[in-house]
Amino acid sequence: MANILNEILRHGVRSESFSWPQADLETWQQALWRRFGRALVIRHVDAGSCNGCELEIHALNAPQYNLTGLGLRFSASPRHADLLLVTGPVSRHMEEALRRTYAALPEPRWVVAVGDCGRDGGVFGKSYACLGGVSQVIPVDVVVGGCPPTPLQLLEGIWRAVTSARGSILPQPE
Amino acid sequence: MTTSMPLVRTLSGVVPAWQETVSREDLRTLCLTQKERGARLVSLWGSDEGEENFDLHLALAVQGGLRWLRVPLPPHDPSYPALDDVFANANRLQRATHDLLGLLAQGAAEGRPWLRHGAWPVDRFPLRKGEDGQAYPLLEQEPYPFVTVSGQGVHEIPVGPVHAGIIEPGHFRFSVVGERVLRLDTQLGYTHKGIEKRAESLAPTELIHLAGRVSGDSTVAGAWATAQAVESILGRQVPERAEWLRALWLERERLVNHLGDLGYLCNDVGLSAGFSLFWALKETALRTHESLVGHRYLYDQILLGGVAQGLTVRDCQSLQAECATLEREVHRLQDLLQEHAGVQDRYLNTGRVTPELAARLGLVGLAGRASAQAWDLRVSCPTVPYAQAEVRMATRAQGDVAARVAVRFDEVFESLRLIRYFIEHLPSGPSLWDAFPPLRAGVGVGWVEGWRGEVFVALELGAQGQVRRWHPEDVSMSNWPILEHAVQGNIVPDFPLINKSFNLSYSGQDG
Numbered sequence: 001m002a003n004i005l006n007e008i009l010r011h012g013v014r015s016e017s018f019s020w021p022q023a024d025l026e027t028w029q030q031a032l033w034r035r036f037g038r039a040l041v042i043r044h045v046d047a048g049s050c051n052g053c054e055l056e057i058h059a060l061n062a063p064q065y066n067l068t069g070l071g072l073r074f075s076a077s078p079r080h081a082d083l084l085l086v087t088g089p090v091s092r093h094m095e096e097a098l099r100r101t102y103a104a105l106p107e108p109r110w111v112v113a114v115g116d117c118g119r120d121g122g123v124f125g126k127s128y129a130c131l132g133g134v135s136q137v138i139p140v141d142v143v144v145g146g147c148p149p150t151p152l153q154l155l156e157g158i159w160r161a162v163t164s165a166r167g168s169i170l171p172q173p174e
Numbered sequence: 175m176t177t178s179m180p181l182v183r184t185l186s187g188v189v190p191a192w193q194e195t196v197s198r199e200d201l202r203t204l205c206l207t208q209k210e211r212g213a214r215l216v217s218l219w220g221s222d223e224g225e226e227n228f229d230l231h232l233a234l235a236v237q238g239g240l241r242w243l244r245v246p247l248p249p250h251d252p253s254y255p256a257l258d259d260v261f262a263n264a265n266r267l268q269r270a271t272h273d274l275l276g277l278l279a280q281g282a283a284e285g286r287p288w289l290r291h292g293a294w295p296v297d298r299f300p301l302r303k304g305e306d307g308q309a310y311p312l313l314e315q316e317p318y319p320f321v322t323v324s325g326q327g328v329h330e331i332p333v334g335p336v337h338a339g340i341i342e343p344g345h346f347r348f349s350v351v352g353e354r355v356l357r358l359d360t361q362l363g364y365t366h367k368g369i370e371k372r373a374e375s376l377a378p379t380e381l382i383h384l385a386g387r388v389s390g391d392s393t394v395a396g397a398w399a400t401a402q403a404v405e406s407i408l409g410r411q412v413p414e415r416a417e418w419l420r421a422l423w424l425e426r427e428r429l430v431n432h433l434g435d436l437g438y439l440c441n442d443v444g445l446s447a448g449f450s451l452f453w454a455l456k457e458t459a460l461r462t463h464e465s466l467v468g469h470r471y472l473y474d475q476i477l478l479g480g481v482a483q484g485l486t487v488r489d490c491q492s493l494q495a496e497c498a499t500l501e502r503e504v505h506r507l508q509d510l511l512q513e514h515a516g517v518q519d520r521y522l523n524t525g526r527v528t529p530e531l532a533a534r535l536g537l538v539g540l541a542g543r544a545s546a547q548a549w550d551l552r553v554s555c556p557t558v559p560y561a562q563a564e565v566r567m568a569t570r571a572q573g574d575v576a577a578r579v580a581v582r583f584d585e586v587f588e589s590l591r592l593i594r595y596f597i598e599h600l601p602s603g604p605s606l607w608d609a610f611p612p613l614r615a616g617v618g619v620g621w622v623e624g625w626r627g628e629v630f631v632a633l634e635l636g637a638q639g640q641v642r643r644w645h646p647e648d649v650s651m652s653n654w655p656i657l658e659h660a661v662q663g664n665i666v667p668d669f670p671l672i673n674k675s676f677n678l679s680y681s682g683q684d685g
C-alpha cells in the first residue's frame with residue numbers, strides 16, 4: 001500500500017487542461033450541470049468496428065483527460081445512460097443489438113456516431129455484411145469523423161451533442 | 175485449376191514459403207504425417223476458381239517456413255475430408271470456410287455455422303464469384319445452438335453481444351454451478367464486415383489500407399503482412415531502411431498494446447492506481463507517435479514498398495530518450511505488482527492452460543509462450559532486421575494469468591531493447607520505393623509476429639494486378655477456442671480478468 005501511495009505521489013496530478021477557449025468549456029460544463037447534474041453517463045456500443053475507435057475511447061480513460069473531473073462516466077448498462085457512443089460501420093450482425101440498446105436508453109438521449117465507419121461505413125462501406133453507418137439504423141445527433149478520432153475530438157463531439165440545438169429545446173430542469 | 179503447376183514451388187519474398195498442389199485424396203495422410211513431424215495449422219481457407227470449381231487452401235507452419243497446400247476440389251463437389259481431428263483449430267476455420275464459400279468438411283465434429291448469423295441465407299455464399307457482395311434480403315437472426323450442460327444446480331449465464339465495458343461484441347454462454355464455470359460456449363462473428371469480399375478487385379495500394387484495419391490494434395502487423403505478400407508477387411525487395419523502420423513500428427505497436435493491457439490487468443483486480451499509472455505511460459507513447467508521424471496508432475505508416483515517413487536524427491534521439499524513461503517506469507510498476515499480495519493472489523493459478531493442453535489445442539502467440547509454446551516468428555523465422563537483432567523470446571510454463579502478465583513485462587523490455595538497437599543500427603538510404611514496379615498476377619504470402627501473435631496473409635493478384643483473393647488470418651482465430659478451456663473450473667468473476675489476459679481480437683477473427 002505504501003508503495004502504491006508513493007508511486008501515486010511521485011507521479012502527481014497528470015490531468016491536463018484543454019486547449020479549447022475557456023468560455024466554450026464553461027458553456028459545456030454549464031450545459032452538463034443543468035441537464036445532468038454534472039454527470040453525463042455514456043454507454044458505448046461497438047457495432048462492428050475494427051477496434052481502433054475503441055482504442056481511443058479507452059484512451060479517454062487515461063489520467064491526462066480527467067474524464068470524471070469533467071463529469072463524464074461510462075455506464076455498464078444503457079438504462080442508466082444519457083448518451084450512446086457508437087463505433088463501426090454497423091455490421092448486419094450487430095444491427096439488432098444496436099437497435100435494442102438504443103431502445104433501452106431513457107429519454108432524453110443523444111447519439112454520437114464515432115469514426116469514419118460510424119459516419120458512412122468508412123473503408124468497409126455498405127455491403128452484404130455492413131449497413132454503412134450508424135444513421136442507417138438509429139437517429140444520430142453528432143458524427144465525429146476520423147480513423148480513429150482522437151480523445152479530444154471525441155470529447156468535442158460529446159460536447160457538441162449535449163449543447164446542440166436539439167439538446168437546448170428539450171425541457172430543462174430548474 | 176492449377177494442375178499445370180509444378181509440384182512444389184518456392185515463393186519469392188522475405189517469408190520462406192513453398193506452394194504445392196495436393197490431391198484431395200492425399201490431403202489427410204499428408205496432414206497426419208506433417209502433424210507428426212511437428213507442423214501446425216496456421217490457416218485454412220478456400221477460393222472460387224470459376225465454373226463451379228473450388229480450391230481448398232491450407233497454410234502449415236513447418237520447420238524453417240510455411241507450406242501452402244492448394245487442394246483442387248472436383249467440379250460440382252466442393253467438399254473435403256475434415257481435419258479438425260488432426261489440427262484442433264481447423265474446427266472454426268472449416269465452419270467459416272463453409273459459411274463464406276460453401277466448402278464442406280466431410281466428417282467434421284460439428285456443423286454449427288460460425289460467421290453466418292443470418293445476414294445471408296444458408297444456401298448462399300457471399301465469397302463466391304457470382305455473388306455481387308450487396309445486401310441480401312433481411313433475414314431473421316438465427317438462434318445459435320449453444321452447447322448446454324445439464325445436472326443438478328447447473329444454470330446458464332448469457333453475456334453479450336453488448337458487454338458491460340468498452341469491449342468488442344461477442345456472446346459468451348456460461349454453464350455454472352454456484353460460482354464455478356463448468357463450460358463456456360462462445361459465439362463470435364458479430365463484427366463480420368465482409369472484408370475478404372470487400373478486398374476483391376481492389377488495387378494493391380488500397381488493399382494495404384484495408385489490411386491495416388482488420389484489427390485496429392494490430393495495424394502495423396496487418397499492413398506489413400499484406401505488404402510482404404504484394405511485394406513477393408511483384409518480385410521486388412523494399413529498401414533495407416524501410417524494413418528496419420517497419421520493425422521499429424511493430425515494436426512500438428507491441429509496446430503500447432502491452433502497456434494498455436497491463437493497465438487493464440491491474441484494473442480487473444481492483445488496482446485502479448496501477449491502471450492510471452500504466453495508461454499515463456501509454457498515452458505519452460501514443461502522443462510521441464502523433465508528433466513523429468501524425469498518427470497515434472501508426473495507421474497507414476506501412477506502405478507498399480516501404481514506410482510513409484523516414485525518421486530524422488532528432489526523432490531518433492527523442493525515441494531513445496523515451497525508451498530510457500519507459501524502462502525505468504515499467505520496472506517500478508513491475509516491482510509494485512510483484513510485491514502486491516492481493517494482485518498476485520488473483521493472478522496465480524487463474525485461467526490456467528497447461529503446456530500439454532496448449533500443445534494439443536495449438537495455442538500460439540503471446541498466450542502460447544506463456545504456456546511453454548516456444549514460437550515467435552521473430553526468433554523462429556526471423557526476417558531483416560530481426561535476424562541481426564537476435565530477439566530473446568519470452569516464455570513461461572505456468573500458463574496462468576500471472577504467466578501471461580510476466581510474458582508481457584518481458585516483451586515490453588525486449589521491445590525497448592529492440593527499438594534502441596534498430597535506431598542505433600538504422601541503415602541509411604531511402605525508406606520507400608522510388609518507382610512502382612509493374613503490377614502482375616501471382617500468389618504471395620505474408621507472416622508477421624504481431625503483439626498478440628502471428629498475422630498471416632495469403633494473396634492472389636489477377637492479370638491486371640488487382641486482388642483476386644486475399645485471406646488474412648489473425649492469431650485470434652486459433653486462440654479463441656482455448657479461452658473456453660482456460661476458464662473451466664474458475665469462478666465467473668474471474669472471466670474478465672482471464673479474457674483480458676488473452677486479449678484476443680473479435681474484429682480480427684470475424685473478418
Ligand code: SF4
Binds near residue numbers: 048115116123149
Ligand atoms: S473509423 Fe477507422 S479506426 Fe474506427 S472502426 Fe473504422 S476503420 Fe477502425
